[in-house]
Amino acid sequence: MTHKLETKNITMKFGDEVIIQDISIAVDQGELVSLLGVSGSGKTTLFNCISGIYHPVSGSVILDGKDITGTTGHVSYMLQKDLLLPYKTIEDNVALPLVIRGMPKKQARLKAGELFEEFGLAGTEKKYPKQLSGGMRQRAALLRTYLFSDNVALLDEPFSALDTITKGKIHNWYLDVMEKIKLTTVFITHDINEAILLSDRVYIMTGKPGQIQKEIRIKRPRGERHEFDLTNEFMEYKREIMHLLEENRS
Amino acid sequence: MKRKSASITNKINSTIYPGLTILAILLLWECLSIFEIVPGYMLPSPQETVMAFVHDFPLLMSHLKVTLIETLVGTLTGISIGFLVACLMDRWDGAYKAMYPLIVLTQTIPAVAIAPLLVLWFGYQMMPKVILIVLITFFPIVIGVLDGFRSADQDAINLMRSMGASRWQIFRHIKFPDALPNFFSGLRITVAYAVVGAVLAEWLGGFAGLGVYMTRVKKSFAYDKMFAVIFLISIISLLLIWLVNVLQKRCMPWERVETETGDRRENL
Structure with missing residues (x-):
């Protein structure tokens, strides 16, 4: 079975500095996958390679079996900043x-x-972005991302600017929407809870240079994640990930 | 509810205070004339000024028409050229580098100094007035619009680019609306300057216009009529500024909406 999106041994350098090394990840149709790692582990660089903004030094990006390395316009992108235009109504945005x-x-x-x-x-629909709360704006930004491409979405820390309570609500909403629209997503985060809660699989990334340390499958089905973060099962995942990040710190 | 009534009191306060100040000044001025502290032929009383204004009203209006047409033609031309130049300078960095110092340099030449030259070159008709106004209005528009273009959110532009937007689409959807607030602030300064510029150019030579009228009444030492013209010029400037504000509100409806204060805000 071919994967929806695959990166094969991607290495990216700026000058002599190796930012990410030999990264291979695979995402299947409709899957939610997280890249979890501390700041500076090259998560965003990997995204830029996938979206085609950067051309990796070596390795390739495969989408639906086709090599799209270094070309833009195939996958959609969403950032922490919602980037909704203040002079357009939500529907126009x-x-x-x-x-x-x-x-x-x-x-x-x-x-x-x-x-x-x-x-x-x-x-x-007829409101302006400044009339909406941060959480609502991120919803609108995700809808815009989806309308650009329902193929694969790259979400770069989309919820990290929100406060904890709003974040909790938007996580539930996110799982809900993803259930309905079945968008394939790669989700960058440095929040361990978020990664476990929102993913089918979590790739742990450590630096420098950025490498994939481990891949963890979250076994609980996405439909049964209500209050998942209060269970022992969740804590086990969290412990495992924290140890991994701790070991690779030095 | 509370907020609404507070805003009304605020509005009333902001009319009452300046209103009272103006009234006090007028009263003081009237007293100066009535008790002949300043002789009447030097400082006409407010009453005399109003009388002169009413008496000369048809004449004033005919001169005003000329000045307004000059202002309008000059301002519109200045805006168009300014906008075009700003676009060119934003599009090509070479144009920016080549023109920016030159544009600043032109601003160091005082309008008063070139106005007589313009009259010598272009005669007593409308031309020198319009050119002077174009020179005056051009600068605030170019600088304002250019700054607006340059301050556009680079992340938003990158996002548009990643969606495959063309240069024109980026201009239309991001740069142009981003430049609007600056454009209107520039325009507000500009319209007031433009009226002054027109009057200044008329002083130096012309057949009609408020400046021409001013030089005539000055020669006949009709101080009350001079005050009436001054009064009219400031009213016209205020009206034009108000017009720009109305236009801005029309063109930028998103500025008027309630921001995320309390109840209107959509909560997650």
Whole structure:
């Protein structure tokens, strides 16, 4: 069986400095995969290689069996900053990727509008970003990401700017939405809880240079993750990951 | 509710205080004239000024029309050229480097100094006035718009690029709206300057306009009429600034919406 997205032995250097080394990960259709690691372990560099902004020194990126190394426009991207444009309503912000692709504005709005309900954004269509809370803005940003490409989404610490309570709520929402839209995602985070809670598999990354230390499969089905973080099972995962990160610190 | 009534009191306060100050000054001025502390032929009383204004109203309006047309043509031309130049300078770094020092340099030449030259070159018609206004309005617009373009969020631009947006789409969706607030601040300064510029150019020669009228009444030592013109010029400047504010509110509806204060905010 071929994977949806695969990186094969990717190495990236800036000058003589090796940022990431020999990274191979694989993601299947509809899977949620996390890259967990401390800052500076090269997570974002790997993302930039996958999205084609950087061309890796060696290795390749395979999407649906095709080599897309160094080319942009195949996978969508979402950052910690929501980057919603303050002068556009939410529906226009969200529909922007469609408009850029040449779809007439009205049609783009209609198409985007169909998904507002599903993303828990109903009623915000005509509002401006500054009228929404941080959590709602990230929802809108994810919807925009999805409308750009329902292929593979790369999420770079999308929820790390939110406060703990909002974060808890948005995690539940995220699992919900992913269940419905079945988007394949790679999720960067430095939050161990978030990684365990939101993933089918977690890749532990350590630096420097950035390497994949281990791959951990979270066995509990995504549909049964309610209050998962209060269970012993969760704590076992967490302990294992913390030891791994600790061992590789020096 | 509380917030609403507070904002109304605020509004009333912000009208009452300056209103009272102006009234006090007018009263003081009136007293100066009535008790002849300053002789009447040097400082006309507010009352006399208003009388002169009413008496000369049709004449003032005919001159005002000329000045306003000059201001409008000059400002619109200045804005268009300024905007175009800003776009060029943003698009090509070479153009930026080549033109930026030159544009700053032109601002070191005082308008008062070139105005007589313009009259000598272009005569007593509308041309020298319009050119002077273009020179005055051009600078705040170029600098304002250019800064707006340059302060556009680079991450947002990168995101647009990753979605495959063209240069034009990035301009239309990000750079242009980002430059609007700066454009309007520039425009606000500009319109007030433009009226002054027009009057200044008219002083130096012309057949009609508020500046021409001013030099005429000055020669006949009609101080009350001079005050009436000054009064009219500041009213016109205020009106134009108000107009820019209205236009800005129209063009930037997102500025007016309630921000994330309490109840209006959508909670997760």
